[in-house]
Amino acid sequence: MKRAGFLILILLSLFMLQPVAQAQELPAYDRDTVFFTTNRKSVKIPFKLVHNLIVIPVRINSSQPLNFILDSGVKSTLITRLYFADSLDLRDVNKISIRGLGEGHSIEAYQSKGNDLHLPGISGVNNEVFVLMEDVFNLSTRMGMPVHGIIGYNIFKNFIVKINYSNSVITLYRPDQKIKKRRRAEEYPLYIEGTKPYVYGKIRQHNGDTVRVKLVVDTGASNSISLYLPSDERLLLPQKVMKAYLGRGLSGDINGQIGRLEAFSLGKYELQDLTASYPDESSIKLALNVGDRNGNLGSDILSRFTVIFDYPHNRLIMIPNKRFKEPFSYNMAGFEVTTPLPGTNFYIVSNVIEDSPAKLVGLEPGDQLLHVNGRNCSDIMLPELLRLLESKPGRKLRIRLRREAEIVDVDLVLQSRI
Incomplete structure (x- = not known):
């Protein structure tokens, strides 16, 4: 649902750099590399909404369905993490260096050309994929579920893309389809x-x-x-x-x-x-x-709208949904939560902010959350835990932590500082 404040998981406007010179931006609509697999006029793809981010199933070549974030700000399909059982059979691979936003240096990756992409109802050929040699984003631990990569431009450039955040459904329309204009749009x-x-x-x-x-x-x-x-x-x-x-x-x-x-x-x-x-x-x-x-x-x-990206006709259509008037909240505790074992309710403190309530009561990166307000964290799902950190100024959270072999109890009071 809502996500603001310092817990902004990713800013993924990526800039791919070759080892010697910066790669040029791909020209818009250079060729149709993703297409419908039937004669239908539209295809619906259910998605998971985690931290306001859209997660869709994508198969690359002969792989099993992988979890990809749909990111309109990213140019190239990027694989950030593979697990032991994942197999891609990537084609035409060579090693390069890439760089994007952040304060560090470029990182090593594999560039692979000529790959097939498969999503429910659509497929693609001759697609370029980048595979990071280091999982710098740690998306799985931040989102509490296995996340394998990021995909964007290849989807948006070929279709009219309607994102219904309320129903967690994406509808892809052929570029020649007329979208009926709804009231309030x-x-x-x-x-x-x-x-x-x-x-x-x-x-x-x-x-x-x-x-x-x-x-x-x-x-x-x-x-x-x-x-x-x-x-x-x-x-x-x-x-x-x-x-x-x-x-x-x-x-x-x-x-x-x-x-x-x-x-x-x-x-x-x-x-x-x-x-x-x-x-x-x-x-x-x-x-x-x-x-x-x-x-x-x-x-x-x-996510407070139903959003229609229409690249072929250079327009954006937005229709307010039931979240439109919700207040904008943010994490008032001053620390981020990660899940080293994605898919489990095992929570670790990370990124403790200076002068924050978390810092003042002595929370440290690496602390394991055991109980919050008397509830065992194994019974608390990640979205519920994050909502507690955003709830309201003055709310007291009684937190029990494991710090190495020591059990630590703290009382943390949420504080609005903006």
Whole structure:
């Protein structure tokens, strides 16, 4: 459901670099590499929504179904983690270096060409796939389920893509299909630059200034909105901000600050008192040189709508859903939860934020959560646990931890700092 604050799992606008020179952006609609397998006009694909991120089943060549995040901000299909039983039979493989957002360095990967992709009702040929040699994103441990990779442009460029966040269903339409305009639907120009979709909106800041911003429409970012301060001198930090771990890019951690905007508007629809992320300049130096953009529009906003991406006709259609008026929350505890054994209720403390409630009561990365408010964590699912960390200022959480061989009890009080 909701996900804002420092627990932004990933910012996945990736920039692939060859060892010597930067690879060029793929031209839009260069060739149809993904297509319907029947004569049907549309195909429905159920998905899982975890941390506001869309997880769909994808088979590569002869593999079993793998879990991929559908990310409109990513150019290439990326395999981030394979498990012992996974087999891909990748074709035409060579080793390269790649780099993206983050404060670290480039990492090694395998580039594979000529692969087949299979999703329910659609298939693809001659697809390029990158396989990371190191699982830098740790998506499975952050999402509490096995996640194998990320897919994006190959799906969006070939179809009209309707994402119904309320029903957890994606509908893919043939590009020549006419989409009936529903009541309350609003249409916006969608600018496809290279392989990335951009839209223009307006933000209203704490000083009352309204600024027009150019944003990547990014289903692979679980937060509401990210703003790049160096991109426009009119962009200002809110009066109240907190330091935050914002997520993970290909090249390392993304750190920054979180505050609140008075409003964000897209056409006639306005969302008020929303959280906004402000990444450190060192984390986004590559993004500042690409697309003349001011930031990312993430899924904590997108998931409040039914969203239709229509790349063939350069338009974005959005229809508010039942979540539209929900308040924007964020993690007020000051630590992130990961699951070293994806699919189990085994929780570890990570990324403890300085000056946060978690830091003040002595939580340390690596602590195992045993009980919260008297309940055994083995009986608490990850979404419920995260909702507790976001619930309301002043709420007390009685937490029992295991720190190596020691049992530690702490009382943590949620605190709103923005």
